[in-house]
Amino acid sequence: MSFVHLHAHTEYSMLDGASRVGEMLRVAADAGMPACAITDHGVMYGVLDFYLSAEGTGVKPIVGMEGYLFLGDRRERPGQRDNSERTCHLTLLAADNTGYKNLVKLSSRAWLEGHHYHPRSDHELLAEHSEGLICLSGCLSAEIPKLIVSGDLAGARRKVAGYREVFGDRFYLELQDHGIDVQAPLNDELVAIGKEMGISWVGTNDSHYTQKADSGAHDVLLCINTATELADPQRFKFDSDEFYLKTPEEMAETFRGWPGACETTLEIADRCNVTISMGEPVLPRYEVPEGKSLGDHLHQLVVKGLDRRYDDVTPVIKERTNYELDVISKMGFEGYFLIVQDFVNWAKDQGIRVGPGRGSAAGSIVSYALGITELDPVGYDLMFERFLNPERIAMPDIDIDFDERRRGDVIRYVSDKYGSDHVAQIITYGTIKGKQAIRDAARVLGFSYGEGDRLTKIYPPLIQGRDAGLARALESAPELRGAYEEGGAAKEIMDTALKVENLKRSAGIHAAGVVIGRNPLIEHVPLKRGEHGEVVTQFDMNGIEKLGLLKIDFLGLRNLTVIELARNYVAKNQGIEVDV
Template sequence: MTEIPAAEMVHLHVHTQYSLLDGAIRIDDLLKKCQEFGMEAVAITDHGAMHGALEFYVKAKKLGIKPIIGCEFYIAPQDRKKHQGAKSSSDAAFHIVLLAMDEDGYKNLMKLASIAQLEGFYYKPRIDKETLIAHNKGLIALTACLHGGIPHLILHGNMDAARRETKVLQKIFDDRLYFEMQDSGIKEQKKVNKGLVKLSKEFGIPLVATNDCHYLNRDQAFAHEVLLCIQTGRTINDQGRFKFATDELYFKSPAEMKERFSDFPEAIAETVRIADRCNLELKFGQHHFPNFPVPEGDTLASLFERLSREGLEERLVDIREKGELTPELEKTYRDRLEHEIRVIQQMEFPGYFLIVADFINWAKSKRVPVGPGRGSGAGSLAAYCLRITEIDPIPYGLIFERFLNIERKSLPDFDIDFCQERRNEVFHYVQERYGGIQHVAQICTFGSMKARAVIRDVGRGLDIPYGDVDRIAKLIPDQLNITIKEAIDQEPRLKDINNRDEQVAKLLSVSQVLEGLSRHMSTHAAGVVISPEPMTEYLPLCKGPKGETLTQYDMKYTEMTGLIKFDFLGLKTLTVIDRAIKLTEADLDHPLEIDKIPLDDPKTYDLLCKGDALGVFQLESSGMRALLINMKPEVFSDLIALVALYRPGPMESGMVGTFVDTKHGKKPASYPLPQLKPVLEETYGVIVYQEQVMKIANVLANYSLGDADILRRAMG
């Protein structure tokens, strides 16, 4: 028997937490365990989806571990589009494990995962033989667990059918097909493995050893049973509940795997050979901008430039009509716009501005309420000229470099608010304009089992009375992202009951194993991506809870693919304002224009000074209303400062009190240096805005605004 070094074994069948409510392995923990075992490579093969693939790839590469991206697919008995199979174990879609060898394999894996979710979903996301034939290049196939097609036929004594299925898969995958052996103490595996050995000799197809890992350590098997109870809505005491027939589906060490497969050393050695065949290298850092339709004779740059300048002329007419446009101010506007145009073109972002301007102006043309502007994007004059925003950055001293900075190459990111009830109209317009669901998708997000929630979930799974579980959950301190361990350390009552009550100790122990795992997938509140090529060239797709098309990667890893993200946030306040305006239409000679409402109305300020702000966006909380009464805002700039100051940092530091006292003349304004007075005068010597930080760096240290923005970001 050939001795195999411990490091020369690779796990090729692993389910992470992204096999939702089935896998209990966190990617970080998986990679730490690989380091502990001296494993130089590892695969992940989540069920029917690739949610964790890019996270796994990036983190593994960083640690010097070869990432093998895979997926355990469900194969429909016949046609993926026919609603049959997958309802029960007796009428199941069979499993097959596919591993990406290279970029072709990765792209085919994404295509298959997308087809399974978008076309083949029936109880489970399913592919079929037709899709395997079309999208098998660069993929290695393993015959999977007892639910694999060939193992299932062997188990039921149908060796002739197993031979026919082997011929079908061998024709598709050629020398990329492997018989997957498993031995985790399940008696049926013995029978299947004998059949696989026989078929291996007949067809010359290699055997490979795997363990179908679902949890990291053996002592987590019970916690995994509880996880399956959470998935199925059953309890640990239910007869006939879904459970695994072994406690050995953990991430075994190479030594354990060698011992278990001592009669088949070549099946262990084959894991390394397969890993050697998998050499996927992904490239990052390239942006994939959507194809914006440009009129004949124009380029993206020339169209952006022309529309921006035309927009400025329209904006200057309004300022001129108010009698506010001096020659000096006009020069300020023109110089600022030319500066922004140069930067935007140099950073190659004209297309981004044109796309955003297009769908916002479409929304406005359809009377979909659109927010006037939020975040750093309000600092762009070009955006104001293109009517992306309705906030003129010049009178408010907003700085373009906070939004786009030539010193740091990052994508622009407009935070765009739409009426909550009509947001989808804008999304569907974009979808139709850029090629449908193959080019436009919303971004998925994952809900995780936080401390209180996981205790309640586990309590149900353990069949503990709700009142008892709720009492324990409520002992978790109300702190953001607190862990159960931290809670036990901080809360004496929780520590005491954990030490003396066996049932509570079990509840908290299991909960800590499952804490932080992804529980469900949902749709991100705002994120949308648009791709120039079909989306599956860049990432896999799936269906959301309401049938919407979603990316399988979350926001962070979707952006890492280089696709351009746009934020479409549905804001209830815009819906309320729109309804209020419509209610006034019967009593007015002309429609009320929200942008024309004066910002210096005395009666409005009288109401605000009394704290009468219930229902007013961002001003209606009890704390904010108390601050309104204390500050007594008199002008619009007071309201701007008030919203900026109502944050934990300023409130805890005493800045708010200093601002209010100085505003009311109870103490004199203080400036660290005389040259900072022009920067801080409007806020009574208090540094309230990030723009002020940038201006201070500019005035005192002669920083460019680009460098000042880098300093601002470093401050957090």
Template sequence: MFVHLRLHTEFSVVDGTNRIDEVAKAAAKDGQPALAITDLGNLFGAIKFYKEARGKGVKPVLGAEVFVEPEEPGNPPSRMILLVQGKQGYLNLSELLARAWTRNVVKNQPLCTWAWLEELGEGLIALAGAQAGPVGQAIVKGDDAGAARLALRLAGLFPHRFYLEIQRAGRPDDEAHVVSAVQLAARLNLPVVATHPVQFATADDYEAHEARVCISEGEILGNQRRVRKFTREQYFKSSAQMEALFADVPSAIANTLEIAKRCNLTLVLGKPQLPDFPTPGGMPIDEYFRVASLEGLEERLAHLYPKEAERDQERPRYLERLEFEINTILKMGFPGYFLIVGDFIQWAKNNGCPVGPGRGSGAGSLVAYALKITDLDPLQYNLLFERFLNPERVSMPDFDIDFCQSNRDRVIDYVKDKYGKDAVSQIATFGTMAAKAAIRDVGRVMDMSYTFCDGISKLVPGKPGMSYTLQYPPNPKKEGDKNNYALELEPLLAERVQKEEDVKTIIEMAQKLEGMTRNIGMHAGGVLIAPGKLTDFCPLYQQPGSDSAVSQYDKDDVEAIGLVKFDFLGLATLTILEIAKEFIVERHKGQENFTFENIPLDDARTYQLFSDGKTEAVFQFESRGMQGMLKEARPSRLEDLIALNALYRPGPMDLIPSFVNRKHGKEVVEYPHPLVEKVLSETYGIMVYQEQVMQTAQVLGGYSLGGADMLRRAMGKKKAEEMAEHREIFRAGAAKQNISQEKADEVFDLMEKFAGYGFNKSHAAAYSLLAYQTGWLKVHYTAEFFCANMTVEMDDTDKLKVLFEDAMKKFGLTFEPPDVNRGMYRFEPVTDKVIRYGLGAIKGTGQQAIEAIIAARDGRGAGPRSDTKGPFTSLFDFCVRVDRTRLNKRTLEALIKAGAFDAMNMNRASLVASIDRAFDFANATLANANQGGLFDMMGEDAHGSSTQEPELVEMVPWGVKERLTQEKTAVGFYLSGHLFDEVASEVRCFVRTQIEELLDSREPQILAGIISDFRVINGQRGRLALFKLDDKSATIEASADENVVNAHRDMLKDDEFVVMSGRLQLDHFSGGLRVKVQQVWDLAAARAKFGRYLQVAIGDTAPDVQRLVREFPPRRQETEQGEVLVHGLRVRMGIRCKAGQGQAVAELQLGEGSRFFPSDAALAAWSAQAGTGSVNVVYDAG
């Protein structure tokens, strides 16, 4: 019998393709009594392995292959195996790995020092590491004395727990090492153990493993110079194979069993272990929890019901609910959890870090509301505690807490200070190879073209929120198989796999790697607080270059070992509200104590904003589809917003029309049964929330709310056997209410349907409150709303542009342009209707540079004029006064292009050309000042050039197009005007529908606008151009196929004006429209296409028609059918003749021979020859 004591799984990340479930199954099938996991430098997969092995009846041995620091600097590190014997060994290995990752990473390798091995060796069995270990390295070098010395040293560090390790894995030096190691063991009286470096499951997996290694190393599989570190023999061998391999060293096989017997770690899983919460005066925690909850409730009631009589009347129902919750929490042993969360939330609120009103099911707890963890009264909105913490199912409570994004880290630092830095960390996440990425990665290491691989990967469906697998779909499918098989869903992919060998090779290789751990990241919000050192529970990992340690276990595994996860999530909306609050307090008298918690929740103007769909940048309600829904629904209370928020998602979205019609009396409100009218009345008889499913089960089926939550969960899992049991329970409960079995089944089926996509009401309520607050802000403090939003979004120019246009078009705000003499880093409200543009939003600036500019304006600058206060007088004065260690030429150029110097000089071209001169002048001025005015003593002629401001470089000012184009490079969009303005009056004569007015239609549409964000990608059917079309009213996404791109490549580029025809399509991602372009014209071609004729009013001279037609002939185009099309305008002449005291007007329509191509140059020529007359293109009347 043999036990594998060396195994790399997928969690070694850089190599290893063993999936934990597969190797545990292989060991069990082979009858191996135990199996070790020894991933490279980590325990990432240890808990998953522990549970999986035990589940298969195999004893799990936890361990790791660790890097050991070289004795002599300059030598490479060595590697050895450390195996855990028991609890002490687990603690020591965790500490060793944590120290290595957080203190001693060299070239991405976490090195253990010899001193640490000496300090933390207890409870660990050490295997020498074969050729890669300290002893093995010496043996390979032929240093027998060194090998003996190191072996004795390690035997001293691990007394009776050190084994010389031998391997036969098909490497050239294996046999020589085995002979030397066995001889050394005999000489030193040390035991030997046989291991096999298992890297992959079966011999057939060798190529896939090599591909994984190449992906990690950025190598090509076929590269002959690539160092091949692994052999085909490194698969999971059976006991019989290993016994045959080491038949000459039977003790080496026997020792694998001996070591396995010595390793007896038992982990206590699933038992939560919270840190101790310090209570005042050492009061028992249960008592303090009750006192704090009751006191907190009284504070809340005083705010909810200011009148004492009303408060006394309402108090009993609150106390009843509070007592129930307190007793449940105490019974389940979680008072410390609530107190810990309440404590850091209260600290955040008291220290300028906004906290969200609630998130997830936690908003259903009255205790949470009393402890100020949440800010939503659960009784007012009929939220259920049992949806958060089920008394009939013991599981950890889990509050998700939203913090202001920019202050979140401060709260985490507070927690570290309170509970100890070594007790707090964030949580690891394991990034895996998804189907598309696996195809691209495999294709790259197989040296196939990117275009080819990208084309295959794009055949894998990519619907947002869905995952797809490359595996072959089973035939027949097993019941409950929820996999989305790409080869089943995309016939073209399946066809190519069948017909193309290269495609089949890539897909089958990618199948073996799909889903494997690819990289280690950090959980978005999860924070661990341990009751002591974290390494007493799990090892830590620190990404090279980062200063934040994370657990080596993911969120599921840290919870399994008893650590409690607290979710600290960053929410930009809270940052926006905080910035707006600062502006409100600063600008508005009497608002010094303003808080969003005190705003009225029945404000008619706010609900009108929602009803008008003017919810751009309003939390949760900003999408175009949501805006359309709001216009139809016309919400008039917070309950409506909560319901609409819950309904607007796949599945329940189909219920929106019925909800809207019932709300406005256009459809009869019906209930599944009269007894549930109270439960469903607020949503007009429609089950919208999971809580309503639970309450229906309670009212009709006699369930407790805890039992109803179990029913809801069972319905979500759709397990037939479980559902049949619950149906019988529901029938029995309904029968007691005199409800027939037929009616009970009808309601049960309805509940089952809604449980599948019903939404968590507590979450919808908390987030809808936040949405209401942002909507209220937009109505009552509009300038502050836009300033706060634009400040937070200043790095996203697409969002900035949307906000900029929304502010001006729908809310009548104006913007002061960027100005180095007045602007701040943030967007600032000047009046209720005027916003000063934030300098930080100019690309290429940055906060440091803007702060340096503001400091110089305030007399805190640098250089010889550092104490000069007030506005800058010129470009040269600016460069002298601003600290140029924080300002470079690129930043200055961006500021000029954005118009931030226009108040000093409007010629941006001249300013840009003078940047070098301004920097030279600033350098000379500084040099002169540093030399104590030496040049001044020598007379003006000697230094005039260095102390007197030079002239700006003379340049022709930029034209409108150049100015706006340069402005767009600095700001991200046209700020002081729009390129469309130049042509708008003419274009609207034939393109009469603005982009913002477009409606979904099957008819081809004519659009006009300026192109932006133009790019070409390789699509499934050739090259595809993607771009945006902007006509100042709005922007629409557009696409053009390869034929269109090739025919119009001169026109299709950024900042070009085009007219196009195309078909509109619904963009499911944004909820808006997009256009598939069929034909493109520039303005001249559009005049020829849509114009009727050129109207020429002749003045004192008549134009030379023949010459003009000769210079600007019509364009001819031959169709595929051989037909010649002529593109040009005919001419009509208007002639005024004097007749006595009056005048007559005659109009002459010239024939086909007058056709010409109406370019701008042609129109200018016609106009020049018309003398005092005029020319204009006439289009069909609208």
């Protein structure tokens, strides 16, 4: 028989999950599994990566999340211990596109409304966004298992009835067995409840790493997360080395005492069919004068701009302009140019210094006429097709430089114009790079700071700003390779570092990227809170672009600040207005 893993963490469960997405799907495919789920802790960071990586593997991607459920009002902010005791886990899977949208909203609102140590939803949110979601009762840290383990069997049954009322036949009792003492009797009781109340049970393995041999790397990851050493007997660690992507045969053996647990995974996998739309541009709505189309209004602004830019609008200029407008119209990007020129010209009207243009956008006479750029593409013989090519359907990408002191003002203008719920900053994912992996490994293994520092000092320099990686470093740096081949501490540290290198470590915010949505962004993409309260997408810029959302880089450039300060000082002290 086959089996489908419905509770599986990836490296996007940062510093807790050690499964790399590609490897995880390859192992699932090699084992003949027809599908596999992604259920990271409280986030949907890896969903697009997982969904797209599954193409061509023969493994159907099941989109899910292991959410944090607060037993109370998500807006409460109790102390850490109380919060921890009242926060449970819950496994959620999207059965269809409605379920996917509800999962996006549930994850987003848990971050935006309920974040307190963790992004927390509550039973109110769960009921509001339950349509299209399949709910599994969860691991040992979930609400129902906690009640059973504590001996409150009547309370557990009441909660089971409550979940069934919300999810109907999309609620399943989740069984797990990693050799932990309480799990077998817990499974017995869950099956008894299932038989009593007519609810199916399903087996999962709460996978946190791909192969059993990866348990050591996962242990190192946990030590990095908790700033502890492997030798510390009090540190947080998993209770066994069974939390991996087991084969169908291994899962059948695990659940042989609870018949039906494996078969139900296939039933649930059949129910899960989500399609995430890609590529079609989803531009914000730009308001044009009544009776005019986007194309009409753009043409009118461009004609006015040409008269402002050129003393004589020659046939060559007219021909170039008409060609560009035709390409822009055929590609459906009139709104894009109207949106960009609007905030650029607003900034200029507010006295905010704007850069003259960078990259291929300077090759567009439409951009020049609209005031987006300050370089004459005809005069400098710049090529438009490098910027926008009808043979390559892709959203235009105009990076705009602003005086770094006023960048926030421009973003606030955009947010006010299109709605604060339509605008967000964009996430970045930090990974464990070579030098950092060495430092982390040395500390986790209990070696002195000096031992790790010695190895990082003989690590080769970046190549064009990029880390070539530990394997390449061992090949290219004789001193580092020699230290490794001598064995001892250096070899142990490097071997450990290789296990965790390039795993996701942290979530940050893109230095410049801002996304603007046609509808509230929660309709398109999961959101989160940044460290300072910013609203941030859970998908990175590559994911945002794949979804067809408008991403614009608002760059704060210190050079522009210096130029503006210099102009002001010259005007104040010399009475001269310098035109830069």
